[in-house]
Amino acid sequence: MMKPVKVGLLGLGTVGTGVVRIVEGHQEDLSNQVGSSISIAQILVKDRTKSRNIPVDASKLTEDPWDIVRNPEIDVIVEVMGGITQTKEYILEALERGKHIVTANKDLMALHGPEILAKAREKGCDVLYEASVAGGIPIIRTLIEGFSSDRITKIMGIVNGTTNYILTKMTQEGAAYSDVLKEAQELGYAESDPTSDVEGLDAARKMTILSTLGFRANVSLDNVSTKGISNVTQEDIQYAKRLGYEVKLLGIAERQDDFISVSVQPTMIKQTHPIASVNGVFNAVYVHGEAVGETMFYGPGAGEMPTATSVVADIVAVVKNMKLGVNGRQAQLSYNVVKLKTDEQIASKFFLLLHVEDRAGVLAQIAQVFSDCDVSIESVMQPTTPHKSSTEIIIITHEASKAAMNNVLKAFEGLAAVRKIKSVYRVEG
Amino acid sequence: MMKPVKVGLLGLGTVGTGVVRIVEGHQEDLSNQVGSSISIAQILVKDRTKSRNIPVDASKLTEDPWDIVRNPEIDVIVEVMGGITQTKEYILEALERGKHIVTANKDLMALHGPEILAKAREKGCDVLYEASVAGGIPIIRTLIEGFSSDRITKIMGIVNGTTNYILTKMTQEGAAYSDVLKEAQELGYAESDPTSDVEGLDAARKMTILSTLGFRANVSLDNVSTKGISNVTQEDIQYAKRLGYEVKLLGIAERQDDFISVSVQPTMIKQTHPIASVNGVFNAVYVHGEAVGETMFYGPGAGEMPTATSVVADIVAVVKNMKLGVNGRQAQLSYNVVKLKTDEQIASKFFLLLHVEDRAGVLAQIAQVFSDCDVSIESVMQPTTPHKSSTEIIIITHEASKAAMNNVLKAFEGLAAVRKIKSVYRVEG
Structure with missing residues (x-):
């Protein structure tokens, strides 16, 4: 048995509460898996005096995030407080001090993931973020x-x-x-x-x-x-x-x-x-x-317990890595360069709902626009209602580029027969 | 860059062919991930002279599994030949010699998994078997x-x-x-x-x-x-x-x-x-x-490429572990003791299709049997056909134990009104 691993929890909202529940409720299972106990040593809250859904030792609560980030006893910081700019500061400082990070913060990872992961590699620390996307799905x-x-x-x-x-x-x-x-x-x-x-x-x-x-x-x-x-x-x-x-x-x-x-x-x-x-x-x-x-x-996708499950699975992974002495070495490398497709390269089928003039020859005009723009039509539907002729046309195209579709929509703007482009959808499957 | 990792492939059937395709087709991606190239150094086949779907260097082929198992150059054995008793021998010998194992063999793992995993732990080797269940699903x-x-x-x-x-x-x-x-x-x-x-x-x-x-x-x-x-x-x-x-x-x-x-x-x-x-x-x-x-x-669930994908993902995991020096230490431990539920403890809803006598009072007799056995009925259906009265009864029960359901079935054997128990199904969801 290693000595207990100490976790500092930033945030005791829905997910934070779930993390406490799981870590305290599954102690035996967790230590069987990782070979040491996991304890939540300190918790950041907004108001220490507020009453809680779960019993927590008041001496563990702090209102100052730096108390936790700078606590030399803490091995792993679990960030479930949300926020971007300030939260990033805490996390970078914690990494600087050699602490591992588990976060559920999609905003932070989407905006600053590469910077945070680079710092983690530099410091030999783990940053895991399974809970940031689709809470309960690994x-x-x-x-x-x-x-x-x-x-x-x-x-x-x-x-x-x-x-x-x-x-x-x-x-x-x-x-x-x-x-x-x-x-x-x-x-x-x-x-x-x-x-x-x-x-x-x-x-x-x-x-x-x-x-x-x-x-x-x-x-x-x-x-x-x-x-x-x-x-x-x-x-x-x-x-x-x-x-x-x-x-x-x-x-x-x-x-x-x-x-x-x-x-x-x-x-x-x-x-x-x-x-x-x-x-x-x-x-x-x-x-x-x-x-x-x-x-x-x-x-x-969300919820206290599903998201907390993913957070604790990440804590388990960090602790296993600590035991193996391999933290900071398993992150996925982004070695490909992003080259974005142009609108000419992005292709799909499309659905269009058009409000059109109620007279003969309209469909022919519309079909001509599609043909001019090199977009071929898979199906056309003109729904009829009992008492009046329809003024709506629904079109599903074959696969076409986004650029070609934009040309169609632009051409419709100059076409009197099309009163309004009511909807345009991408079609999949 | 480490020196190339050498793989010995036992079997060049559907899955083995897929493994060769992926390892050779994705060399760059794979070495970007693991920091060394992966090469298939030797392949066990039944007949060296047979023509193949993919070009393979004839000098790599052997008809003797021991050639591969005992080859000191080989780091990882990929077993996609199937079979149980003999295959187990090859694998235990390979582990004895410090080689890591990737296998797609569900029969082997279902029957001898604990023994093989214990040997792997003893020798500090990995045994990974993602492809053994639901080929393409990790x-x-x-x-x-x-x-x-x-x-x-x-x-x-x-x-x-x-x-x-x-x-x-x-x-x-x-x-x-x-x-x-x-x-x-x-x-x-x-x-x-x-x-x-x-x-x-x-x-x-x-x-x-x-x-x-x-x-x-x-x-x-x-x-x-x-x-x-x-x-x-x-x-x-x-x-x-x-x-x-x-x-x-x-x-x-x-x-x-x-x-x-x-x-x-x-x-x-x-x-x-x-x-x-x-x-x-x-x-x-x-x-x-x-x-x-x-x-x-x-x-x-199967197929050349899905299953081969899982096999190669396991090879990647083994090579990452080699690089980290942590082979044989990440296997899941089975620390719980198996205690099987008795038939009294196994519960579900049930569907029954009965062929019954065509006379009044039959349903009452049947309902009495359920009641005597403490199984309660959720719904009963007596399908009618246009020209004759039905002699079939369909029953869905509420949740009941398997033992209670067995008592019902036994009681029906002594009941003349029930001509035949045509079907019994467990019901879920």
Whole structure:
């Protein structure tokens, strides 16, 4: 038995509380695995006098993060407080002092991952961050280890539970976006300011992390083209259903030769695709490898215990590495250079919902635009309603480049027959 | 850069060919990851003169396994030849000589895993076997590392592609078992002697490996109660569908307190459960952890490239460990003692299809038997056909112990009203 490993916990919110629960509840199992006990020696809180859901020794609580970062007794810092600029300072200082880091902070890792990992290598320390993406799914170690011999060509993820909850409710209950959002806020599934979730920023940060690992290249948040779900209508969802698709907020990272593209957008995904049936707050990451083909990893995306489980699994990994004397040597290297695909190189099928003039010859004009722009049409639907002729046209294209599609949309602006481009979606599956 | 790592390959069938393809095709990526090149130095084949799908240097081929096992130049033995008794000899001898082992051999690991892993620990060697279960899914490292901080309570797997293909075809096309089996044999999805697949033995071996890892206890093949799919009828599948279930061959490992049960049997699983929609030759492993809740891992179960990917990921892990000097120290320990649940402790819902006498009062008699045996009924269905009254009764029970259910079945044997117990299924989800 080694001497007990001492953990300093930055933050005692939902996830922090879960970490305390697991570490204290599973002492025997944990020490059987790593050969030493793990103790939470110090905890950063905002208010020492506040009452807690779990019993914690008051003498362990501090309101000053530097108390923990500079405590020479602490071996591992577990960061579950969130925040970016100040939190980075604490973590860099802790690394400077030879402490290992476990963090659940996707914002920090998406924005400053390369800098933090470089400092960790320099100091021979571990920085593990399994809980930062898809809380309960061990996707980060899977990308690093499970796919080490393969060449990943595509990662497609439902990595934000709030938006998946909203889209699932809209699909299953026919409710409007704003009503479902309000309900989600009341239930605590969405924040009072939901922007980061619904506008896709949270998902974009997670895709930054996943694509950096999957493509072994430092993808930055700026590289991710991002669009949220706030304009998704019930009409879009119903038309998607009729055509055999579900609307999901998908993060999509693709690689072809040396070029990559990473995006987040509401996407129509074929109902038969395994990711289409991932509902509610669940997350899933679909990975396509050249050799392995299709795989998918499914589980809870957030929540006290799932996220805490991933954090503690990372603590176990750090302690095993301490025992083996190999900290700081297993991080994945980003040896590829990021070369972004141009809009000419990014290709997919597209769904368009157009509001058009109600007269003969309109479809011919529209078809001509597609043809002029070299985009071929897979199917056209003109839904009829009992009492009036339709003024809506739904088009699904064959695979076309984003650039060609942009040309189509631009041409429609100058075409009187097209009154409004109501929706444009990427189509997958 | 270290000196090149030399691999000896036992077997150049489907998977072995895939390993050669990946190692030779991904040299740059692999050496970027591990800091040394990996070369396949020697290959065991049955017939040196046979023509091959891939170009291999004839001087590397040998027909004598001992040539490779005893070759002092070889660092890592990759065993993809299959077989049990003799193969075990080669592997133990290779370990004795300090070579690390990567194997795809589920039969060997299910039957002799503990002995082989003990020898590996003694000699400071790695034995990795990711490819032995669910070829393309990194489930073994997920169970060891991803769930290290959690307590796994249930593992439910579709781990045999052949039977899942057969059941999927029966469900989707309404064809009979024997016809689909024949087609699967023609397509090469089933062997000419399909016993090991269709009678559940292959799945039982895989569940032995998964439950040993998940429960950290040496589960043996004898501990697995096994039943295959050869008696599944189209009638069963159709009734299941009508009631909202799919018939799948599921391996189910459960733990409650210190007691476990492991079984393989055709099971009716609710259509809304994520594992119900895993079709064709795909595999999936559903894992429930106390903290994490529900997760599922989905991917190809077999095939040249998926399985070879897992083998090469294991080679990469061995080489990383060599570089770190930590071989033989990361294997999962089985520190729990296997205590099997009794039939009184194993509980599930059940589906029964009974052929009964066509007269009044029969249902009352049957209900009395259930009541006498303390099994409560969730639903009863008596399908009617247009021209005659039904002589079939379908019953789904509430959760009941296997022992109580056996009492029901025994009581039916003495009941004239029950002409035949046509089917009994475990029900999940």
